[in-house]
Every structure is written in C-alpha cells, then in structure tokens.
Amino acid sequence: MAVNLNPPQAGLLPPVAGVDLLVAEAGIKTPGRKDLLVLKLDKGNTVAGVFTRNRFCAAPVQLCREHLAAGVQIRALVVNTGNANAGTGVDGRERALRVCKAVAGSDQLEVEQVLPFSTGVILEPLPVDKIVGALPALRPADWAEAAEAIMTTDTLAKAASRTVSIDGKPVTITGIAKGSGMIHPNMATMLGFVATDAAVTRPLLEQLVKDVADQSFNSITVDGDTSTNDSFILISTGKSEAGLIDSAEQAAYPILRQALLDVAIELAQAIVRDGEGATKFITVEVNGGRSTAECKDVAYAIARSPLVKTAFFASDPNLGRLLAAIGYAGVADLDVDRLSLYLDDVLVARDGGRDPDYREEMGQQVMNRSEITVRVELGRGAASARVWTCDFSYEYVRINADYRS
C-alpha cells in the first residue's frame, strides 16, 4: 500500500567509509527474520543523537543518552526489532546493558562505547539471551540489508543516499530508517541512522542533528502517537579527504547540512509514504504566520485530524473539515477572514468562506491524486512550516487492531 515508494537498491546506496554493517537473525519475535543490526564505527568518529520526549522513554533510550553524555567515543550501535524494551522498568535497563556489554566484550570496548536501540512490542521483557546468542552469527551487510533488518510493520525498507563535493573531495551521506505507525514528532516509532564520511566536530554535529530532525523526522505524522523509542543518530566518520568542519560559518557547512537534510527528509517522507494503511501522501504547508510554532500548530491540526484524513482516503473534497481543523489549531486571535486555503493550485477558500470561483469538480480533481499539497496562507506574518502526513483508511484500523496477534 506504500504511496509511490520503492524498495532501496543496494547499488544506489554507497557505503560510508568507517562504518561496518552486520546483520543476523536472532529470532526475537519471528524465527528466520533479520532482526539484529550492528553498526561498527572506526576510531576517530563523532556521533550525536536526538531521542523521544516521551516520559515513558524506553530503557535503550535512557542508556543512549547516558552513553552519549559519558564523553567516550562511540564504537558500536546495536539495534533489535521485535521488542521495544519499553515500559520495562529497572529490569529493562539491566537487559539493555547486558546487550551492550556483550557487544562491547567482543571488541574490547567499554560498555559506554555501545549505543543500544530497540523497536517492537512494548511491556514485554527483552529476550537478551537470543540477542547475545546471535552476535557470533553476525555477517557483513550493505545498507539495503541493514534497512531490512530494522523493519517492523514497515512494508518496505527505507534508505537514502547523497554524494556531494566538499573541498573538491567526494563526501557520502547514506542512511536508513524504520517506522510506519505510532508516528508523530518527538518523534515516531522511528529509528533513523545517517552516516557521513565527512569530518564534523561533536558540538557542530549535535547542532546538526537537532536542526535536521526538526525539519524531517519531527515534521511528519501518521497517527499522532509518539513512541517510547524514537531515536535519530548522525555519525560522522571523518574518513573522506574533505577537511574538518567545526563551524557553521565554513563554506562546507551549508553543503553538508543540505545533503544531510535531503537524506533525512527522504527517509522521513518514506515513513509517511509507508504509513500504516496509507493510500495518499499529503504535504501541508502553512505560510504567513507570526511564528514557526503557530504555523506548525495549524499544519499539525490538519495533518492529525481523523476527519480530514478519512476525507483524503475517500478522495472527498470535504473542505469544511480543513477549515474546522485550522480553526481549532489554537492560534490566538486568528482572523479567519484573512486566510486562504489551497488544494494544490486550486484556491478553495478565502474571506472566511468558499472562494466564489471554486467548483466542486476542481477540488475533486485534486483529491483524486495520490500526492496532494494543502496550503494555508494565514496572512498575518512571514513565518512558515511544512509537515507531511498520509490519509486514514480501513487498513490502518485493521493493522492496529491485529498487530499483536
């Protein structure tokens, strides 16, 4: 059902020097399925991450935060699917730590040099023995296989890559992500790992990871639910021949930033395109606001509304539902008589009501498309925001009513 999304092709996903990928079948939930991914990082790298703001953050998220704060160099990431190790209390932390220790032990690392990630069912104890038992079976993989190894309800693996030139030297950015439900910013049931062979200092990488996440993974929604496990990690290996980037003032910075953003947006959009039950890919653009925050509020009110999303599913230009969502977005003193609403290039509403030239056929024509942009011009300032969402179908209900069975 994914909307205009193709499976990743290994040939279009160049490796990133300094990152070794390894996969295995640990049988965590489904026997024979790739469910374990280890990323081994050469010395000299920097790593930065952003994580869920869910207070019930999972045990691996807690350990990631601690290990990144410990000031040691990260040398391995271990990712399992099939079990989220969330809502598991102190025991969950101990289990995540045992996984880190096992990975560290095989390479003579400190436990803090390993970052753990888990995704899957919540509230079930992590089967540590299965994971540890599968470590000797890890085998080298490419990025496409790595993307497959982190899938849960995803119908397609998600990967993206860009190559840019910095200081006249080629720099590669390649990344993978997973997620298709429980998707809402801060963040999704979403894991994202993007690596580059560019060299970036840790403080700058930390700034980049927040900046990039805000405009990609934190700008999508499938169902408004925010997961306990969401993690987005940037890895800079420094193995390219381009010089070190240590300041946003450097000429190389915007080039790298844009390429990272392109990869992250492609991954984030892939999550929405593969949104549970999605049949349509919707971009919501809000311009003319007083602040980015109020633009995002309006965009998300539209993007989250079950009534709007079922109307998209039905290809029904029931535009009143869009206006209602704008109206309840909580923007103080919003003057609805000053805003305009567009469906793709069709002006639908202005002056507080339907545009006199609008005809139902015009809206219907747009609604029949599989990719639609809703644009709101608030007419009260210069700020903008953009989010991506999908429609809401029978299939969403079926998937989520059946997930555990």
Added chain:
Amino acid sequence: MAVNLNPPQAGLLPPVAGVDLLVAEAGIKTPGRKDLLVLKLDKGNTVAGVFTRNRFCAAPVQLCREHLAAGVQIRALVVNTGNANAGTGVDGRERALRVCKAVAGSDQLEVEQVLPFSTGVILEPLPVDKIVGALPALRPADWAEAAEAIMTTDTLAKAASRTVSIDGKPVTITGIAKGSGMIHPNMATMLGFVATDAAVTRPLLEQLVKDVADQSFNSITVDGDTSTNDSFILISTGKSEAGLIDSAEQAAYPILRQALLDVAIELAQAIVRDGEGATKFITVEVNGGRSTAECKDVAYAIARSPLVKTAFFASDPNLGRLLAAIGYAGVADLDVDRLSLYLDDVLVARDGGRDPDYREEMGQQVMNRSEITVRVELGRGAASARVWTCDFSYEYVRINADYRS
C-alpha cells in the same frame, strides 16, 4: 452500534413549564426528515450558553454570542440540521440573521431575542428559504421528538431528565443533545439544550453553564476534532414554585447544580456511546496529579490515541500503547516509576513496568467488556480528571469516508 444506549422515551422526559417545543420537516438536506426545531420561551426566563472555541466558528455561533450579549430577553431558539452554515463568511451571517428575523417576526420579537443554531455540512450556503418556508408548518412536539429533530449522523436521539425537590417544591430538568463525530472538547459537533423550571439569575446561570460544560461536554472525545458549531445552552424558566436562586451559597444551589450536571453528563456520555463506529465505552480516570490540567492532559492523551482506540476495538490488552500515551501527554517531570495503571480493578503496571502479578488473561478479561475504565494514578498530587471516549473501528472510517455521499 451505539454502546448500551437506548432511544429516549417520551414518558420519562417531563416537559419544562415555560418551554414550548415545535418541529417541522424543512427538507434542508433530506426530504421528509424532521430537521427544524424551535424552542419558544415564556417571558421571565434566563438563558446562558457556552460555544465552540474554534476560530472558524459558524455564523449562528457568532450571532448567538452577540444576541446573548445584547441584554435582551431571549424568547426563541431555532435549530436546523443538514447544514452547519460554517465557513460561509459574511453571507453566512446574513442568512442566519434572516432565519432569526423570520422567527422573530412571527411573534413580534426583536431579532436579538432569537438564538440560531445549525449543524451539518460545512462550507455550503444555508438554504434560508426552505427554513423560513417551513416555519408555518411547525407543530408542537415533546422532548423525545425534539431530540430526533436535531440528529445528524447520530444513530439514536439523546435526551435525559431529572426531577429534584427545592424548597419542598418539585423542579424539573430536561435536556437534549446531538453529536456523534467531530467530538472533542471546546466542544464537539455537538448541540445541547437543557431547560429547568427553577429560577436562576443570569450571572449564576452563566457560571453554571461553564461549570457543567467543563465536567460533561468538555470531558468527552470521539475523534479529537472540534467543531465550528458547538453550543450548549442552559435555560431557566422560573415557572416552578421554588424560590429564586441567586447565589452559590444558597442551600438550593448544589441540589440544582448536581441535577443539571447529571443530565449533562448523561447527554455527553450518550454522545460517546453513539460515537461514530463505537463498540466500546471507555472511561479514563486520572488521579494523583499536581493539577486538574495535567490530569486532563494525560486522560486526553489516552482517550485520543488512535493506537489505544484501535486496541480497544480489537479487545487487545496491548497495554504498552497506554503507557506510551501517558508518556507523551506532556506532563513536565513525570516520574513514570511512580505511576500505576489499572484496567477496571486489574493493576497492570507500576514502578515503570508491568506489575509482576499481572497476567495477560487478566487484561484480556477486562478488554472483552463493552464498558471499561482506565485508571492512572500519577502519584504526585491530589488533583483528578475524568474523560469519556470510545474505541476506533472500521466503521468510523466508513462513516467519515462516506458522510457526504
């Protein structure tokens, strides 16, 4: 599909002296259907209302606010279904005013003495001529018929009544409501009209209508969408023999308040029981918070979550989704290790994870019920909140994908 809800019985809905009900078939959307209700009020009444906070509030809501602020005595309410007269700009106001004028004209009233209400499709021009043309055909009705006349996607009419004794005199409270989708506080696609023959001063009635709405219609959700037209009106006719209530200090006040609240909660719960596609009625109680606001945030995070609601539909004790929703409710510094989660009387989670004595069968047994209480003890204060919601089914998608066709 309504959950444990019966149609109103005229015999259980005593009239309220001073309120005359009239209905007609105006053919606004569906020929032959009761779609027009007029409530005529005797002199000496007081009226107070609360309305949607949606910035795209409908034309009739704007007029209601103005007419209530005009300081004249309200003598008639006119309610149509089939068209919401929302997102209709200046033209929409003019049309609503024409309806008020026609109702006022037939009784030699000022136009400000009439309150208009509309519910139905948004963005379509109100067919004023049909409404005005049907006024001569209005015929007396009882409260059960009045409840039928304001239905839209409701599968059952909604009415409730209580009789209490004040100053040794009988006092009647009878009300009706409509709504089953686009239901979220502030408020729902919801109209509610509750009348009593008690005598209450206008300032006290204004306080009562807010207080009662907060604990009834503003404590429900079906889909998280807030309508453009929501209105809740309290009418005090003063026709009973009980004395005037002009202060919350009077002994009569808590008696009347509780009876009004009982009627409003019964009506609000009826809306959830008849929620679009509902198969389960869910009460979410949150206790032990630092403030009512944070308790409501947690309750609504649970009550709105599509993942939680589909799990209820599937009778699946997928309790991790409940914990995840609590975690993203936005409560600052929430210590998840101190909270407890109950499904009816079953302790599910504590100390940040599953209770050691919890077994899946125990959760399954509760999940199989048609009425379930989720209780969260936050363990950080003395505040509480309670909201009502329903599950999320295939049928919700079908209804909302088909509504206009």
